[in-house]
Amino acid sequence: MLLSHSTRMFEMVTSFNRSMSDHLTLRSLSFNSSGAASHCKSWVSRSFHGLLVIGSLVSFLLAMGCGYLYVFPSFSQAIHGSGISKSNSSTETCNVFHGSWVQDYSYPLYNSSQCPFVERGFNCLANGRKDRDYLKWRWKPKNCDIPRFNVHVVLEKLRGKRVVLVGDSMSRTQWESLICLLMTGVEDKKSVYEVNGQKITKQIRFLGVRFSSFNFTIEFYRSVFLVQSGWVPKNAPKRVKSTLRLDKLDDINKQWINSDVLIFNTGQWWNPGKIFSIQGLLFPGW
Known part of the structure; x- marks a missing residue:
């Protein structure tokens, strides 16, 4: 799609360049009767080539600019559609490292005193700790919930x-x-x-x-x-x-x-x- 838009823009500017070329050629023919006319013809020829180069450059920039404006929204949507989004936005993806600990009284998920693979020094309940509030916490990311x-x-x-x-x-x-x-x-x-x-x-x-x-x-x-x-x-x-x-x-x-x-x-x-x-x-x- 970008190529077709660029081609149309290039054709439009090329057509403009050709019309300018014909016009300048007719003007140059009218001065062939004198030396001054010959000098003017040489000047017009150089000017024509300069305009042609400038016109080609302008056509390229216009084609690329129009193509960018046409394609960029679709490109942006493709990025968001693939899960990549800007931070601090409503569509921010889940960052499990950005969050805080919140109380959850359905915890803990296991009883450490009943697990034979817990080191004795880390088995707080078996070692006589009375309070259990330290077990009632879970990690909560800022913009999502962990299953x-x-x-x-x-x-x-x-x-x-x-x-x-x-x-x-x-x-x-x-x-x-x-x-x-x-x-x-x-x-x-x-x-x-x-x-x-x-x-x-x-x-x-x-x-x-x-x-x-x-x-x-x-x-x-x-x-x-x-x-x-x-x-x-x-x-x-x-x-x-x-x-x-x-x-x-x-x-x-x-x-x-x-x-x-x-x-x-x-x-x-x-x-x-x-x-x-x-x-x-x-x-x-x-």
Whole structure:
């Protein structure tokens, strides 16, 4: 459509240029009887070529301008139709990271005291905490609602899959919570077990829980920086206790491959307090 509009505009300006050319040619013929007329003819010829170039440029700009005005509304609608919209507008898409915690007395979604995969230190109810208001909160995005967790739908979607979480103790507690959530939809609780028969502790680098009736596993690998640590170079400052190889993934990274879902968590470790006061950074060739 843009091409057809541009062609019509170009034809209109070309027609105008031709009429101007014929008119100027007739005028130039009337001056052929004298030397002054010859000089005038040369001037008119140069002027004609200049007008022709200017006319072609104007025709191109007009064609592109008309095409832009014709096509842009459709282009804008296509963007909005695909889910991309401006922020702070009535059609803003759901941003799950922009919101706040709101009270919801239908929570919690599971009883931590009945879940065998909750670490003892994080089991507040089992440790004697009396109040339960801290359990009655859920995350509410600003412009939308997150659907309530449907354990049966999630279990079916994870059937035959492998989910891997990599990070620190925060990742481990999220891993525990996900397992406890999913266990509420499993009838035979004994069909859910840690693959190596280990208890959940912070000292173990690898933990994996298998949901045998759904043929999937949820695994956790402790790797707070995600990269390899190394020895301190000879000339390093005394405050450097260890180094990080930014060009090398953690030596357990081969265990992460072939996962269907891979979730990393390392952000809170990359701050000045943990990096420059405690750790040294080892770059290639240092």
